[in-house]
Amino acid sequence: MRIDILCLFPEMFVSPFSHSIVKRAEERGLVQVVAHNIRDYTHDRHGTADDYPYGGGAGMVLKPEPVFEAAEHIGQLTGVDNIPVVLLTPQGRPFTQRIAAGLSEYANLMLICGHYEGIDERVAENLATDEISIGDYVLTGGELAAMVVVDSVVRLIPGVLGSDESVTDDSHADGLLEYPQYTRPERYRGWDVPPILLSGNHGEIAAWRRRQSLLRTAARRPDLLEKATLTDKERAWISDNS
Secondary structure, three states, X not given: OXXXXXXXXXXXXXXXXXXXXXXXXXHOOOOEEEEEEHHHHOOOOOOXXXXXXXXXXXXXXXXXXXXXXXXXXXXXXXXXXXXXXXEEXXXXXXXXXXXXXXXXXXXXEEEEXXXXXXXXXXXXXXXXXXXXXXXXXXXXXXXXXXHHHHHHHHOOOOOOOOOHHHHHOOOOOOOOOOOOOXXXXXXEOOEEOOHHHHOOOHHHHHHHHHHHHHHHHHHHOHHHHOOOOOOHHHHHHHHHHO
């Protein structure tokens, strides 16, 4: 998979993507992440990528020309038409695990990082194929949001993680929060690992984990239960234990 990122500060991606899962995925040839400086596609000696908003108002707005030209240049480099183009913006649809899974299925992906007061609306209307927000808050720019999306998507690419179960067991993978996890030592400062996890009975362990996942979701994110696929027995069990 190749991910191209259009931004004003490509150097921000150097450290995060030089470590951990993304770095290992790149070394194994499973993914290529390339950050492009939008200013490289401007045509004045100052590299002007923003301008005052028409109609007045505070702040500056990213110009459409360098964004469109950068995207077109990347298309020529990759030789791929119809690359999915995601604009990272507070006005986009909330980013979820389901969206990450969908994006991970593409061979090519392009992310556009907004900045300043926003980006010329013609980019959203005529270039972006999707608009995504990572939360209901404001960031200085879309670079941090792009890092979140890349990390979430890359780990879902087959072969990136050591075990496919790592993906399916994650919180939100099935619409619920993950069950509690424990490791050695069995007892620490008087706190014991739940005995069921030491029993070796995989059926009972799976049932315990499912129940814990349901309880934790009900307590911390009850909104997720509205969309989760639950049996009547599970819904009754949650109701009895809430």
